[in-house]
Amino acid sequence: MKFIIQRDQLIAGVQDVMKAISSRTVIPILTGLKIEAKQHGITLTGSDSDISIESYIPAEENEIVNVEQIEEGSIVLQAKYFPDIVRKLPEKTVEIESDDNLKVTIRSGKAEFNLNGQDAEEYPLLPKIQTEDSFEMPIDLLKSMIKQTVFAVSTMETRPILTGVNIKLEDNKLTFIATDSHRLASREVPISNANTEFRNIVVPGKSLNELNKILDDAEEQVEISVTNNQILFRTRHLNFLSRLLDGNYPETSRLIPDQSKTKIQVKTKELLNTIDRASLLAKEERNNVVKLATQGNNQIEITSNSPEIGNVEEEMSIQSIDGEDLKISFSSKYMIDALKAIEYDEVTIDFTGAMRPFIIRPLNDTSIQQLILPVRTY
């Protein structure tokens, strides 16, 4: 194998596949990064067997030559050293060459690295996914759906299925749902071009977080394909493959209250800042509790009390209050997460009493729903 490649292109590709490589894998060769050279371009692969990422650098694209003097072949290199080496090479191009004894030479300017490679034949083959049953969507929309839901997955392994995001595609609607059983986040978007349907697909939260990091807004569309145990996200330069979680995702639709006893409308950022301030004195407690009480004249009061340290109270003028008076306590962390996820200036919050879940939505929009269970205070 031999080729000469633009260093910037190589750095970007290596950075992407590194997101899937862990030094603590049970399969030793997966601590390496696979490089495969074909006449049409270079493919880099990284995998921790849960997530696999392939980054493709075409030899030529838009009349710009990225890779030259290609002699086909493949090799696996230690992922611990390769990224730093590439990043610190002196020139704009890099020559990479491997011989029959798996010795790899990396040259740039007068610098020459000689590394011990591993046989690419020993690298596991990634599962092939049928991409006929697929659908496309804009990348920025997918990223937004991930950001609005993934924070609500459970971090506890007691119910592993809740550590993932439930993805449904039914009736030309794509829905992401995440819950840790104390709160629930959901987002729904219309999809017009789908020739497939599914409902019990659960993607690990960790996979979606990594995907969100490496998806590049500059590329426009992502193609999504699903099989029994894998999901593939494919763009022009990237294949992102994740395993799915086994098990049945709980039916969550009945959790969403269909009535409301108190409804408030409020500016998102103002409420966020006020809750954030109220939570300051209870930093240690995991989900420190704040209280919200409605007052006359479209005012609410947010308070919090930590006996040892002190208390905080703040009145807030809001857009409107309809319905019964209300006093309710909830986790400030859940409220802050939910308000941050809603990318709208104003939200409505529907309460059905101090002991029932309440639900936050953008004003005049039900495609994003953030549900939070209140906390009992005595």
Next chain:
Amino acid sequence: MKFIIQRDQLIAGVQDVMKAISSRTVIPILTGLKIEAKQHGITLTGSDSDISIESYIPAEENEIVNVEQIEEGSIVLQAKYFPDIVRKLPEKTVEIESDDNLKVTIRSGKAEFNLNGQDAEEYPLLPKIQTEDSFEMPIDLLKSMIKQTVFAVSTMETRPILTGVNIKLEDNKLTFIATDSHRLASREVPISNANTEFRNIVVPGKSLNELNKILDDAEEQVEISVTNNQILFRTRHLNFLSRLLDGNYPETSRLIPDQSKTKIQVKTKELLNTIDRASLLAKEERNNVVKLATQGNNQIEITSNSPEIGNVEEEMSIQSIDGEDLKISFSSKYMIDALKAIEYDEVTIDFTGAMRPFIIRPLNDTSIQQLILPVRTY
């Protein structure tokens, strides 16, 4: 105590004194931040008993009012909560008030925090330093002297005196020296206005690192005073007090070789980058070793070898080589630290054989000296 203060001024002052406050102090009240209000201004104090920092916010300065409605008094507040509270308050001004029961109220806009304070009488008094025996120097020069030496202090407590920087003021010359016994860094500057002399002053490296962080380039001069066991750095808004290390600092002048068998002249940044690349394959080893060998035609070769992983070699054209041929091995970390500390484009390096310390200086300048002991390789 009561006053209304500009929030930005308060944030900046709190940030400075927080650098001295540790949550792991043996004196409980030192986990707090002391606030003292006088008619002329507000003084904030933080201390971990090794370092003490006072930040002063004048009530009025350059015809701008920083603090209003001052009722004199003082209080100690939990440093764990106060900085975040101040930073997240909603308005540009903050009112702080304490009552006879040590209850403190912080108001800004509609937000109100009630905190439990502690009696300022219980806060230790900072030692008073006679400031007559003092000298002044530009802040940027002091910062530069710290940066060029402090990295070379020892991090091991086996010889505590070496964890500090030796500061000497003699014959109108100020000298900073640091060594961990494997390398030595020194910097000398002329001082014209000193009415004091000292030589066995050793300031903890940690103190100088913190001082370097909070000294503000915008203020021009710093006044330095020394007693037996304390050193005070004073600017218009800041008092920075550090204890000194006990013991005698070793005499280091005889370590500096006075002859040279091989002298090279080289571009600092190029050598730095080459050494950095050569060190990449030996990340784990603490001070991984690289080799330098002179070649003909003003060339040197930098190499490194990690049997398990591979090797790296790079030739480099340099400005000049005079004297004997040389092969020498040294810690790449020490070399990188030294080259980074020298703020000049070109350096000369004087070697006196493969087993003797060598010395790096800016071209035509002996006020900065970086000495490194080579490593024996077999």
